[in-house]
Amino acid sequence: MIYRNVEFQGIVVSRKNYRERDMLVEIYTDKYGFKTFLVRGARKRGFKLSAAILPFTFATYVGSINEDGLSFITTTKNLKQFQSINQDIFLNAYATYILELMKYAYQSDDLISLDWFEKTVSSISAINEGLDPQIITNILEVQALGRFGVQPNWQYCVVCQGVKGPFDYSESYGGLLCVRHFHLDSQRLHLDAKTVFYLRKFSVIDINRISTINVGDKTKENLAKALTTIYDGQVGIYIKAKSFIEKMNTQLY
Template identity: 55%
Template sequence: MAEFSGIVVYRKDYRERDMLVKILTDRFGFKMFFIRGARKKGFRLSAAILPFTKATYIGTINDEGLSFISAVKDSSQYQTICQDIILNAYSAYILGLAEAAFNDNRPLNEWYIKIEKAISLINDGLDPAIVTNIIEIQLLGRFGVKPNLRDCVICHKSVGIYDFSESYGGLLCQNHWHLDSHRLQLDRRTIYFLRFFSQVDIMRLGSIRVKKDTKDKLRLTLNQIYNNDVGVNIKAKKFLDDIKKWPHIVLNDDR
């Protein structure tokens, strides 16, 4: 038996009375658990296997195949996220992105702490778009894509005016803009936040405000990097993209 902490990512029905539950664990990474009898009325662990539940679990961990949970303690739910469809989608996207970046059954180490913190920040009211951007930028290295956002990729000048070049894999200072006619034409504020988000310690992140116009440009920039260089498709991300087109929805990140 092993004791471990975890966040429920999702669950799905299995057979007539059972469920499969994916949990991001602190010690074993993403694991799929077989929960016998989970669909029965009055199942004793039902509250602990709801999505966006954080708990300490006791169970049997198998290196391959399904694992099992026998007991739960210290269970709590991210209530704000559960009650808001937009916050739910941002959090699901972060978890889905982490799942794509790490193989199942592989410990995330410090990344478990970062992901847990990101979910907590969203639940506590921090701008979900900003928290998501930070995770997106800092996770790029896990996908083998790590743009140089420290200095100019050509001359390594670290102070000045920059633009982002996909071809060169990072920043170009103004002296080298002529090398890439297809650079992204980003304004100074967007470049500032790209650089800041790549280095900020999410564990120490406090209140942060970013203008909507800048957030929109950050979103377009990260979409381009992920679409062209990473190529992962996360269901929750598509939902977030689609819901922005719904005129009757007021998004938290647009306030």
Template identity: 40%
Template structure:
């Protein structure tokens, strides 16, 4: 068992026996591990083992079993996210997606930094739907999925009104639409945005503003990509889908005083 100091982000916490808890944490220097916290309610750690808590931890890492949290400092709580059910549901989905994307115990400092930065921007009020889309597209490679949203799979031309082909796992330009009779017929603007999302820098996010119809098209197409290429259906994603339906109902039927 090794003692390490690392930034860590709590992914989830669940009861274990009567008073103890198991805490899944994504650490910057050692990847994801499950930590055992004894008498969690009375422990000095009680305030930092809640999901979406980021802190500098002193940890005892066990490669083959449960690990332990020795101490902590420099705690960050995403207050704006936790105060809004929509942002919270999307942030929870990002945690679950990151958890699914890498094997426990494998260090992935770049994914850790990407996840933390995405949450920070979400907490600052940037569009949580677009942030989630960007995270989903950029994390695809962690699932072994490499899709080119930049050029035609046949002639490699760029900058055209592309469509997506599952047959070629890539794009077709208008000259090659006939190569796949079952092409997606997706809005070319969706493909354009996904191409941007694959390499987008966080500084560019402040310039992006999308209409609800385009967000819906993005959501539907990314869901299709995950269904066909990843085969992943997380409970937190199902909750988002249901929550969005409730949100639409509330918009259509606002509560009157």
């Protein structure tokens, strides 16, 4: 099935050279998910759509969407470039990771969701505007778990429904355990109170409404560790940008 002359929003995920003068450009679109576009003449000097296919460009595109094969772009408008992300290798790594994570999410649950597209664009905009890239990414990671079939309960103890902490996260119970039920799982993550506080908060927060972030370095490190454990143990995906981020962080701290 081919949809001709349709308008959609998208963000450029990656691109690679194709044949002598062309490029294959992967775009995360609002209405069709992740699609690969054959852009003819993209490597020629003065190519008219060159700004629209730069990495992380967010724009409105008009083109043909092919459900199974390559898609095509005819025109674009309302281009937005994320300048800070383009200039900073660190921010770039987080934005790349977010897009790769969303791509995996579509592979495990092929529901096309405008909500998730908007969440992704909001996260990348927030990082571009200077909000802490790790925290923004962690919020998205917490909220995306459901798309990978992991839907932890962050609201109350999964055993007694108690809302009084302290809490810890248990992978085998799929959510929080309260202190009275810690003994049921010796493999629980042994998270400190601050880390649990933020994980619970992240599960319900609206990224668009965040104007400042102030999380200490130690808690950030614990949050990153907790989410890596949950993703490794319950989701099991490998994302190249993530190992790059981890390498950068070990050099920083």
